[in-house]
Amino acid sequence: MITKDYVILAAEGMHARPATALVKLTKKFKSSFSLKKDEKIIKLNSMLNILSMGAKGGETISVIIDGEDEIAASEALDEFFNEQLKNL
């Protein structure tokens, strides 16, 4: 299991566009993904979950990845949160 913290580098926060990209990204892996903000944990396979969490730009969230391809998945998430998100 891998846990990673990320700062949301998108002004609008985790809105429809980034949420779509994130759900699509997780589908490429076998691992299970959860997202944690404050005390709230949600499964990362649902846009509705991500949207209703209401993570805003600049807030910190944690992603928990668990499964056989968790290392590759965490690298993809690094790329997503540190690079791609800024342009979404």
Add this chain to the structure above:
Amino acid sequence: MKTDKSYIEGIGVSPGIAIGKAFVLKRNNTELTGIELENEESISAEIEKFDSAVKSSVDEIESIKNNSIRTGETEAAEILEAQIELLQDPEIRDSVLQKISEERKSSNDALLETIHSFVELFKNMDDEYMSARSADVQDIGNRILKNLNQSIEKEDIKFETGSIVIADDIAPSDIVSMDMKQIAGFATCSGSKTSHASIIAKSKNIPAVAGCGNNLLQINHGDTIILDGIKGIIIINPNENIINEYSKLKDDYANKKVILQSLKDVAPITTDGRQVKLTANISSANDLNEMFENGGEGIGLFRTEFLFMNRNSFPTEDEQFEFYKKVALKSKNKPVIIRTIDIGGDKQLDYFGLPEEQNPFLGYRAIRICLDRKDIFITQLNAILRASIFGNFKIMFPMIANVQELRAAKKILTETKNELLANKIKLDEKIQVGIMIEIPAAAIAADILAKESDFFSIGTNDLCQYTLAVDRMNDKIKDLYDPFNPAVLRLIQNSIEQAHKHNIHVGMCGEMASDPLATLLLLGMGLDEFSMSASSIPDIKNCIINNSYANASTITKKVMEMDDSKNIIAYLKETIS
């Protein structure tokens, strides 16, 4: 006119003016059936029915999406992409399946209830953007429902050319699938700027007004409607004079828009290949939209005073941090020159009891206050540095008159930086530091200042006022305020030359940068960046792309040989006509 019932105010969500006949769009609501499933067989049949309705819905949106991609409507395609994810959202499916198998409800009822609860959830979120998402959930729900009950198929909507669509709310998939050539504009009772329908309308250049409330329901099919998406106004059955007035406005707007749009993605390069940067002056994150819309390449001046004015006390570090961070994030990594507070002079703060001065413009202001009241300065620098990791900031000090001030300000900046780093706070360690050239002393000693600055930005308003000793607020002498005065031009030219001699970037953020009369002259002097209010960018770009740097240099040379600003202005007018 405004008291008239035929005049409705809403929110202008997509600019432009439309005049046409109303088409009132009514949606049929599907109702709960109350059917209770009798056996396991019907339960699995209902689940299957639901899954296949979802699949058909996904297929439909896929095909609309592919159409949008083909026609290059990326914004619409992205919104539809999100809808495809929503259609297949496990939260929706889990809830529907639970209602079918445990509560023995029909797929129709299970879906209606599920969608209703998610719509309410989003509607009740206190974030404007999130509550606007309820329309997206409703939209995908309606689509699955339609596929579940093929008998209640939505009638094909047929519009007459030039119709103005009037609706409760318009679903994003509706607006994408509507034949937009037939629609002149649309107005809705609910919705906001962040509704997906509004975003798509804007990307398709269809004027739209949202959030009109129930007043809109008085409109009948076939009524003549004027829709002003700039001001957010609907006029029902206007008289001929008003129609004529708006027809003219409509034409003017359309003409302007064509020029603007054709230039948006064009790089500001002269015909002989010299590229300059056209950036915007802003006061808050909200101004960034206009910068992007006009094809700006960043922010040449972010005035931070805005946050300090119209309030009762200094903003805290965290408050400033949030304010700057918003700009950093929203600027999408484009360079942003952030100017430290420029208060004093004509910008007074009620809560910061500055004594009245005889010559406020020559008094205690800007960097002079900051170097004296280090607490205020350090608080701002802390906030700027903390926000710097979220974007591409450069720091600029205003009102620098000599190198000691620059050194003192840089020393405080370095100390502040080190303190933050010692506390393990992330920041952009290589943040550039530049100065405003707005005091004649700085322009004259530009060679000295360039050695210790990463960039210059010439502030022509103050530079002109100080050089010519003219208060531009004083009506009696306002004609003496003249940026084309040879003395002012020499100071500008010297600043640019010295900057280049020391290999630093030089921009201009005063009004002169947005004056088309000065563009070629400044280009010929070698100015690297023109920063102005975003709406002026297309005009200046137009001037740059249609001229050569060689020609601009000749013009500059000639102007610098002239001795009278009247002749200079006459000559420049001649060159651009």
